[in-house]
Amino acid sequence: MAKKNKKDSTRRNFLKQGFTIAAGSLLGGGLIAACTKEQGPVATGEKVKVLTADGKLMEVDRGHAMCCNVPSSADVRKGIPGRHFVMVVDLTRCRNARACVKACSKMHFLAPGQEWIKVFLMQDSEDTTPYWMPKPCFHCDTPACVNVCPVGASFKRDDGLVLVDNERCIGCKFCMAACPYSSRVFNWKAPDNQVDAKYSPMTGVPQKVGTVGKCDFCPDSFLTGILPDCVTACPNGVYFFGDKNEDVVTNGVESFRFSDLVKDKAAYRYMEELGTQPNVYYLPPVDRRFPVEEGFESVPDSSKAAYQVKRAHLKKYKI
């Protein structure tokens, strides 16, 4: 619960836009697909009123509403049946506004300096163009981190998510060494300012000392139709999130058919050649909306140097 409060308070940007968002979810509609197991939801005929994520009152069948409760703890490791969550990141829109990073860190009570989403300044070679690349966890289908975890604290769910159970994690950091995408962070010391909430791998809160954490796609609110926080926090609508089986991804304002978007914009997955089968797709940084320099506006002068390091390296390699 505490997480939710936090989550919503970080939705300012979203609200500021004046509620023009026609999107938002429809509980009933989501439900029908949520229960795509053999029988699907059983209608009882009795109607109940529910308040949807975007504040509408509506009536749904009690049977449908029941079907849609947050998965019980047993399902935490299996995920929501019939789903396959994916994210599409539109590199043409990113200007390193860092709203996603802040929203994420706030909602997950990350220690200062810890980031579950990182925004990289990428430049593949000396003459190619630099661009900003936000990078959450890729929730790979064959995740290197899950393979190597000795105790199954990192696990892959059938709905595509890779989650960490920080109540089981022994903190060996093998997964951190195994992840080729630097997605994981470690709680090197006891994190302060944690909420007193019951821990679930679906919320990742509270953080625990000596365990790993990483982007979890905020699955605790999926069934109420709430998008991951980074998605709604981004002022430029960089992130599109959705269910591949429903074939729709949305950034909260626009919705696209996933298959069309990926086809039309020639999406790719980062370092596909590693065989990790990421569930995050990138739309190539063509016709960017912002010049790359604008991305430095949100970076304090003192931190600018951090972005020079890699470039210097690149020159030295002559690649």
Next chain:
Amino acid sequence: MNEEEKSIQNLTAYKPHLETISKKGIALIGVLLLFILFGVVCLYTQVAKGHVVTGMRDNVVWGLYIVNFIFFIGISYAGALISGILHLLRVPWRTPIIRMAEMITVISTMIGPSYILLCIGRLDRLPNIALFGRIQSPIIWDVIAITTYLSGSIIFLYLAMIRDMALLRDNPVKTAKWRNPIYKFLSVRYNDTTKQKELLNVSTDLLSIVIIPLAILVHSVLAWIFGMTLRPGWHSTIFAPYFVVAAVYSGTGVLIMVMWIFRKVYHLEAQITKIHFNYLGIIMIILGALYGYFTFSEYLTSWYGSIKWDMEVLFRLFSPGEYLIEFIFAVFIGVLVPIIIVTVPKFRNINSIAFAATIAVFALWVKRYLIIIPTLESPLLPIHDLRPEYVHYSATWVEWGLTFAGIAMFILLFYLFSKFVPIIPVVRTGEEKDYSRLRKVVFEKQMKKAIKENKKGDTITTGIVILLMLVASSGAMAQDDTQVQTVLKLEYFHVDSLQSLTGTLLSRQEGRYQPLEGMEINFKLMQGGTEKSIGSALTNEKGKVAMAIPEEVLATGGDKGLYTFSASFMGKDKYGKSSGATTMKPLKMEMSFFQKEQEKMADLKAFEQDKDGKWVPVEGLEVQFYVPRTFSLLKVGKGKISGGAASLEFPTHIPGNALGYLTLMAKVEDNEVYGNVEVSGTINWGKPLPPVKVIKRGLGDTDAPLWMVYTLIVLLSLVWFHYMYVIYTVFRIRHLGKQ
């Protein structure tokens, strides 16, 4: 002189070491204990404060501990391979050095794994390994391999000690007599009868056969921890043999060092002779050459291939500012110097060979550092971080403290063990003589320097941390108590048959809106200057509150068919008053589906009330069609209602549920007259979802692949069967001794 007399003579020669301890010895123990004590302090600090006290951070997740872990497991090879192989080949000069080799194995196999424990963030959760262990994880392979290896080494060491125990039982020690019953117990009534002798020989042979492949496996598994990851510099197929060769190389080096030290300290010049140093030296340089060959092959391959990531690691190794010096030491000096010393007869003597061994051992430690750290410092994605500890690893005093504590522990255990059991098997010792003088080793100097440098680095980081904390704390100040503006927005929704009002209450502070939770909002119907309360409710955590509009309110007919609703917030605490209003005209929409030949259509009908309250078709109203999805509505079309109707081709290509049921929604959005009206219908015309596949994820699955399970079971049972058999023979020996 027959064998027995010789053995007794040997024992008499060694006995002073068992029975007395010199002042220097006590001082040594004292110093070692100090180191260990310091290690305990370090350990306490780490447990109490968390791993921040180490130099490890998110990029370099493993540091000195893993280096030490590989190092100690590496030197444990001395016993396994040297004693195993020499024993099997019946090499005549092996006897005096075999015990030391085995002791190195046992002690370092005990100390090595404790370093991996130091790497673990949650020691309290170690039982999870037993509870939830997944054999797909190389760490579990390691746990299994090392425990098996340690058990085997202990049994092996013990087997080789039985004869000495028997001799000690027959010639008890005179000081600290409590040891005598232990000797007696451990000697399992061994009397050197033909039968007992045979049993003992057979089981020793058996075990040395088992222990050799096992040792190779243990180090391969260790290499695979790194090899199985997708990291440049680690993901290499030759890693396992490379680690094995490097391990034996360093193991032999440590054995030579230990021989040299004990020869000097216990005056064992008669037993440990030049010949041992020469032969072991030759073995060592052969291994050194092999190690050099593997190293060359490894780096040449990645340099020639020049994959970007590999180049980054190589770049670090070859640049003077980073690891060049260490690289030269580990790869060139660590191989060439020992080879030159041992091969050139002029340089070859006991001291110089011991020196060469020391260089090799040091070089191998550094090599492990170079395997671990530069790779971790070169992640595939850039590091945009200015905190030095996140970019470059530098070990802290805690890590060094524990490193030295481990070394001290190694020496201490060795020393104490040599006070309990002859460090050289007293039974059947070969003979040769050689006397030489030693040369000073440079251990201490180097270590001192390292500590000094490291401390410097540490204060700098502490300074930065404090600075960061100051900066962070200053931000969380300002707060004011003046009244805060609020905004209340009211919307009308008509969803299917339910009509409702939704209010959103936000506070406005410094230009930022924030939802207000738990505030009471009153809803009213305004009619011709009068107000009629509909009810009140509290906002939720998003500042939203919804109220269904009762049927009777809508039956009033409104103001010429128009209804005006208002919502108000009376203000609370520092939050000011606010209100909102909305006016609407009821709109009735109905959706139906029909099929015309091949075309599947959705049909929408819309009516409004005319002045007399009669429902008449609407004209010219814009409507949008959507398919609701979990996180959003997918727009599938729009239409204009004319003559009270609009139609849309049903989007049959969009996935529905398993049976193809798909919901279509028609919406009138933010209309000035009608507000928000939506209606939806569901029909099985969508694309049916294929049945849920349970995806097999191989290694990522909860269950391990079968071949892995079988391999593990077969290997483990083979090894443990042999162990059991050997233990059984020990009991047989004991039993035979009774008669």
